[in-house]
Amino acid sequence: MTLAMSWDEWAAHDGIGLAERVRKGDVTAAELAAQAAAGIAKVNPRLDAVVEVFDDVVADPLKDGMNPEGVFAGLPYLMKDLGPTLKGRLQEFGSMMMQGHRPAADSFLTGKLRQAGLNIVGRSTTPEFGVCSSAENALYTTRNPWDLEYTTCGSSAGTAAAVAAGVLPLSHATDGGGSIRIPAGVNGNIGLKVSRGVFSLAPGLSDLSGLVSIQGCHSRTVRDTAAFVDHCRGGAPGEFMPFWSPAEPYSELIRRDPGRLRIALSHEWGDFRATPHFVAELEKAGKFLEGLGHHVEWALPEVDFQTAFDAQTTCYISNFAQVIDGHLHRLGLERPPAELLEPINIKIWEAGLHTSYTERSKMQAVFNTTSRAFGNFFEQWDIILTPVTALPTPRVGTSEYLTTSTNPSVQDWFANLWKNFAYTPLANLCGMPGISLPMAAQENGLPLGIQAQAAQANDGLLLQLAAQIERALGGQWNSGKRPGVHVTQG
Template sequence: MKSVMSWNEWSNLDAIGLADLVRKGQITPREVAQQVALAIDALNPAINSIIEVFDDAVNDPMKDGTNPDGAFAGIPFLMKDLGPTLKGRLQEMGSLLMRGNRSSADSFLTTRIRQAGLNIIGRTTTPEFGLCSSAENPEVYITRNPWNLDYTTCGSSAGTAASVAAGIIPIAHATDGGGSIRIPAGVNGNIGLKPSRGVLSVAPYSSDLMGVVSAQGCHTRTIRDTAAFVDSCRGGAPGEFMPYWMPPQPYSELIRRDPKRLRIAVSHEWGDYQSTPHIVAELERAAGFLEELGHHVEWVIPDINFHAAYTAQTECYIMNFSQTISGLLEQKGLERPPADLIEPMCIRVWEEGRFASYSQRAKMQGVFNETSRRLAAFFENWDIILTPTMALPTPLVGTKEYLTISDNPSVSDWFENLWRIFSYTPIANLCGLPGISLPMAELENGMPLGIHALTRQGDDGLLLQLGAQIERALDGKWNHGRRPAVHVTEIDAAPQQLSSITGSRRQE
């Protein structure tokens, strides 16, 4: 295999840009897939973001039903190893228990992704069952941040975030049960939209009535790629209960014009949680930038019961993940999680939630309802809630307090640690709201920091419109025009330097 273009040219093209070249006959889907495979060979030893490459899909991009006439014209796509399934392919969910697990059918969203013209060529890393904040169990894999290999990518869309940030691929699949699209997008300098509940299908293996907190999506480096993905992949499968949102016009058209003057409520003090002074300063800078764009900006905290919301979130995740683990154990004929195959906190979550009563679930859903109604009322007066994507700086690799290999004996205390750092994203899952992380800020150490925007349910287009307005104002230079240390352009620029960056990580 050889590259079809220089890595500098490659890094300047988004997915739609590559698709345009394919449609013009200047490159082929096979050549594009092979270029991705070369990038994986060069960079994956350092960041460990991709578990498997489907060589057959690289060599024959249309073999699995990819639609060459779709918006993405056959360009490659990586699927997070969790959520939608691929017939005949492995899905191991970041767990030793699930090693060798092959899917018997495509999920509905998988078919939509292929109809959109995306060629699924591999799997990206995720923590076990997507429960914790990053993919770093040494017995499975350790995924590292391409901006600085000493830091985590966060998660749970860990491998997707690192792959897109490093320039390996312009678009990849992600999922979000409490921030798992937006948090790693913010930490790795990508664009991450969590769509509203009722935009992208979870059928047939998840219930749109019971699995209401989880959402599907993608990571990209341009707003137009995200808009095209949602436009092409949205909609419910036959039999899904959810009334699926359909906008009056495609987002790819909507983003071409600026939004109206928006009422933007800025905040970071949510209940017991607040951001560090530097992150607050970055939020202030972002708010000032939006004011310069003509929007009304004011520091206002949403009027909700934060303590009740966080408590309900904790109960929801304990019950949901416990049932997920119980279902997998039943498939394998096991009565208990094997301690050598399932991580300690996942076992504790299973123990905590497996006997939860319907009354507990109903009470939790009552808080969800109350919080959703209060936020909806808030959005009668405000268009956007603006926060940082995270309240605390990106953790170093091996910070066990956020991981499911933690030895913390208390499940509730472990979740409390998560809320302290990931304070602002789970509310969107609880209420079914859209949220987006935009790469327009940075931490004191130079690592990316996402700025997070929320809006009313079903108004995903407004977030993309605002993102596109910001992108134009920045002349496309997200992350202040900077690139990660581990990046495809290093393959061209300094192969020896790249080797020195990646070499120390090759054995992990």
Template sequence: MTLPMSWNDWAHHDGVALAARVRKGELTAKELASQAAAGIAKVDPALSGVVEVFEDAIADPGKDGANLAGPFAGLPFLMKDLGPTMKGRLQEMGSLLMRGNRATADTFLTAKMRQAGLNLIGRTTTPEFGVCSSADNPAVYVTRNPWNTDYTTCGSSAGSAAMVAAGVVPIAHATDGGGSIRIPAGVNGNIGLKVSRGVFSLAPHLSDLTGLVSIQGCQSRSVRDTAVFVDACRGPASGEFMPFWTSPEPYQDMIKRDPGPLKIALSHQWGDYRATPQIASELERVGRFLEGLGHRVDYALPAIDYRAAFDAQTTCYISNFAVVIGNMLAARGLDRPPADLVEPVNIRIWEAGRHTSFAERARMQAVFNTTSRSFGTFFEEWDIILTPITALPTPKVGTTEYLTISDNPSVLDWFGNLWRNFAFTPLANLCGIPAISLPLAEHENGLPLGIQAQARQANDGLLLQLAAQIERAVGGQWNSGRKPRVHVTNG
């Protein structure tokens, strides 16, 4: 098959640039879809990031309602196999229990994505129900990091992160309940924005307010792709249970201007959890780089009871996931999770959380409240908090202590172990504040290390402005211009 573009040319374009070429008549949406499908065929055998390719959407980009006149003009787009559903398509959530689960309707956000001109061409991997840190269960699939396939992509937006990093698509769907957009963006060298609570709708499912922590979004390789995605897909469905933020101007316009000088706080220790010295030194190096862009940078920390915050967050995840699993069991007429179909830690989470009382949830929400207000007070003085994305190096494939196939008998100990590595991302979910991972640093072994910027509620535009300023300063060369070992341009 003759492809419309060379792989170097393909990888050089972001989604906005590809859409512009379609609008000019230089390429067609079908040609873009064919190139993306060829990219999947080229790299996925090494990475295992794609569950299914929709051949009919490759053959006919407008078939499922993608608005080919939308801002993305039929751009091929991969959907994480969790969250928004696609009518008539399987959604199996990384679980043997959910094999054959087929959606009967598009969710509201799916329709927004199609209206934006995204051609949804396939499903990407996720850990079972999105619970753990990596899509790494040999009974289902093992998703590998394109920079070094001995390592994990982390998660839970595992396959989407791998496919964007490997150059298959410029942008893909991701979700974030505690860092699941930002962590895989950080370890795969992508851009990952977790928007504020009240930007993307979960309709007709639980709203962000009732679900409390889970946010939709994307992985990308350019700031403007993320900005255009948010501009096109944000907004409430009818009758939302919570308020939605609006932006005074589209982010795609805002990012053309640098922000004014910002007060940026650096932090590499949150409560009991501290980054390794090498990771802390990378954060400091990025801080000095930002000083060179005219920002004021110093070490500072919100005055939070971190131990209480992490305990409340653990209560939230255990009780939320127990309800999710319980609903799936009820739909199948099951009393308990079958041990041969549900991973052991998820069974323990269900057991630990299914009888959580309203009083326990109320205490949890009281801590969420005080934590959120402490961040709010901090942001009266500071514009941005900068942290590493992870506190520890990226795990190798098969590091079961972070996985829901772990044999750890204690759910609390298992979550505590997660926080030791992934301490810096979940409080943004708890507080509903925006946070972005930018590919600005490296681990000692050369794997990417994301640096996270967080801002006050609804200040998503400021994060994108700062990201765009940095992108211009590095000449568009994220990851110091390096590409992963497994990439469409290789071999």
């Protein structure tokens, strides 16, 4: 089969760039879809990042109602295998228990994606129910394209690998505690977790019932992420809380540098500390931002971190227990079958199913005090900068962070998780935005994301800063390097 572009030409474009080519008549949406499908076929045997390709929408991008006049003009897009539903398509949550599950209707956000001109051509991998830090189980072992011995982290595992490997410039991700930002950080992508009140969870959930869960994407350019947020944001009828819009579209805002920002650096998140190498990389990023004219110094919000992480753990255990229980009821099961659900997820169901209102009320009180503390901090500071993780990316086969772990205590399992993935979850708890930018490197050669967080609804400021950095780097994220597994290779 002859492809519309060479792989070098394909990889040189971001999503907006490919959309411009379609509008000029250089290529068609069907040719873009065919190229993405060929890219998947080329790298997926090594990465195990894509669950399924929808051959019918590769052949006919208009089949499922994609709007060819949308800003992305038929750009191929993978949907993570959980979150927004696609009518009649499989959605299996990375779980043996969910094999064969076909939702009956599209989610509201699915309609927004299609309206924006995104052609959903397949599903990307995720760990079981998106709970853990890596897609490694009986179904998939998703590997990092920079070094196949390492994981992509999670839970947006397949998306992270596919975007990093040049398969497509934009792909779906979700973030309940860092699952957009962490895999973006260790795969060299841009990953923005937006504030509450941006992307709808309708009709199954709301920002109130989902509480910590955020939709989003991975990209390789700031303008792609800005356009994605501009065109896919907005509430469905009957949202529990107001949805907000910025004063001007982010696609316009990012053309201007922000003013001089007050930027705090921190890696001391309660008891959690980053490795010395990560601290040095954070300091380097701080110096770079000083060079752009910003004020940078070490500072930390007055947050009771331990109590906040305990509340976050209560939230996860009780939320995931209800999700699992809902599917058990649908399948007519009394309890999770051990051969179909992973050990930690069974423990989450057991521990969380009967969480009392009193426990949830105490959790909410901590969410409130934590959010107020960050709010007060952002009265003095515009941005806080951290590494995206505290510890190096685990190798494939490191089971302590997986839901296949044999840890007898689900509380201890979560406590161990926070030691590595310390810097991202509290943004979910507080509903504030965070972005991982591919500005640094780990000692093992993998990328290291530098995370910037800001006050609620300051998503535009994060994108403005990201665009300023991107311009200062001449567009060369990851020091201009590409991973070893990439569509342009071999």
